[in-house]
Amino acid sequence: MNRMNPVDRILLVEDDPRLAEMLTEYLSQANFRVTHAPTGRLAMEHIAAAEIDAVILDLMLPDMDGLDVCRQLRTTSDVPVLMLTARGDAIDRIVGLEIGADDYLPKPFEPRELLARLRAILRRRVDVRHLDAPPGAAAPAADSFLRFGRLEIDPAAHAARLDGVPCELTAYQFDLLLVLARHAGRVLSRDALMDLLKGEPLEAFDRSIDVHMSRIRAAVEDDPKKPRRIITVRGAGYLFAKVQD
Numbered sequence: 589m590n591r592m593n594p595v596d597r598i599l600l601v602e603d604d605p606r607l608a609e610m611l612t613e614y615l616s617q618a619n620f621r622v623t624h625a626p627t628g629r630l631a632m633e634h635i636a637a638a639e640i641d642a643v644i645l646d647l648m649l650p651d652m653d654g655l656d657v658c659r660q661l662r663t664t665s666d667v668p669v670l671m672l673t674a675r676g677d678a679i680d681r682i683v684g685l686e687i688g689a690d691d692y693l694p695k696p697f698e699p700r701e702l703l704a705r706l707r708a709i710l711r712r713r714v715d716v717r718h719l720d721a722p723p724g725a726a727a728p729a730a731d732s733f734l735r736f737g738r739l740e741i742d743p744a745a746h747a748a749r750l751d752g753v754p755c756e757l758t759a760y761q762f763d764l765l766l767v768l769a770r771h772a773g774r775v776l777s778r779d780a781l782m783d784l785l786k787g788e789p790l791e792a793f794d795r796s797i798d799v800h801m802s803r804i805r806a807a808v809e810d811d812p813k814k815p816r817r818i819i820t821v822r823g824a825g826y827l828f829a830k831v832q833d
Contacts, residue, residue, distance in 0.1 A: 647671060659687050670705055768827075
């Protein structure tokens with residue numbers, strides 16, 4: 589069984605003291621080291637001063653919008669972000685995913701579901717380096733450098749570059765790109781992608797993979813509206829083109 593590192597450091601950004609206390613105790617019992625920040629300003633100060641492994645981020649904060657916190661965080665870090673939102677409008681969740689959050693969880697929620705989602709976004713960084721190769725093929729080395737024409741993917745550095753320029757991707761988006769690249773030429777359904785990423789069932793994530801895929805295309809395609817690297821196969825899933833210019 590794959591266990592989380594007992595020293596995984598979680599920053600909980602939540603202004604409700606009762607909820608923060610409950611989540612801190614619950615996650616601590618699950619072997620996480622939790623730091624609580626009740627405001628966006630304190631969250632940014634902590635992010636700048638200490639190393640963290642994941643952020644649980646409430647969108648409704650007293651001093652600044654959680655989306656602004658996420659946007660600022662993404663300028664300096666690819667640390668996984670799990671958003672908490674009590675807002676009913678789905679557009680807030682979509683915007684959050686587009687600016688760099690890895691997943692979202694609407695309030696109210698069961699602590700067990702939060703724990704499962706947190707473990708999933710942490711696990712992706714580990715499991716994506718041990719993906720199975722296609723049947724009959726040798727598994728690639730975990731840090732094998734991949735090149736597809738002008739696009740370079742460096743698993744060891746957790747970075748992608750187009751024409752030598754770094755692509756702006758979150759940790760989850762890079763993992764999605766890496767999964768597709770390691771299965772170049774094969775159509776992968778959304779369910780297959782979730783399985784390869786060792787994530788939760790797709791229905792629990794709504795259609796967030798599609799949102800992330802649009803952000804990946806914005807980073808790696810010359811014209812995201814006419815993609816040539818990541819192709820949508822209608823009714824089947826996504827295909828990463830083997831031959832690229």
